[in-house]
Amino acid sequence: MAITKSFMRYKNVPSAVISDGILPIPLWSVTQMLLAQTYHLPPIGSTAHKAIVATHDDTITLTGVLVGAERYAWKFALETMAEASKRGTALAAYSKGTLGGLILITSMTIRTDMQVQSLTFTASSAKRDALDVSLVMAHLPRPSLLGKLLDVASVGIGALADFGGS
Structure with a gap:
């Protein structure tokens, strides 16, 4: 009996x-x-004077693959974080409620105050040693300057990622 391996490979980042x-x-x-x-x-x-309220709602959908022997550990960790995003995270406890939810870091954006709306895992015979995952997260920021600062930082990170890849 042949040992099967996933055709997916880990990247450096x-x-x-x-x-x-x-x-x-x-x-x-x-x-x-x-x-x-x-x-x-x-x-x-409405008047020109506005209270500090959200001007838009953001949702982020990630589709990907959990690969290798650790895929079930990553699945369990994602399920645990999805629950924590609703009940309160370590970040919220540490910051005394100033920050909450999950942190998402990608080359497109950096967001705090994320909550998981849905989490889907799919296993198939076409992908050995792999689980497909789909994750929908909602951005529920508290009114502050931190969100804008992180958006500016994500532009710099995206530029560095593009520079490093060329």
Whole structure:
């Protein structure tokens, strides 16, 4: 009987990292990432003075593959983080509620205050030693300057990633 191996290979740098502030979970083989932003229109007749409220809703969908012998450990860790994103994370406890939710780091964006909306795992005979994963996360930021600073930082990280790849 032949030993089968996955045809997927690990890269040197993960495509995405999800963390609760203490435990990082690398997603090595992200095959697709979708960032959807829905902007809110102001009510008709509203004044120019606005309270600090969210102007848009962001959702991020990651589709990828958990590969190798560690795939079930990564699956369990993602399930645990999905639950923690709803109940409270280590980051929220450490920052005394200033920051909450999960942290998502990719070359496209860096986001704090992420909550998992859905998590799907698929196993197939076509991919040995691999689990397909689909993860939908919602960005639920608290009003602050930190979110904008992280957006600016993600532009720099994306530029560094592009520079390092050429």
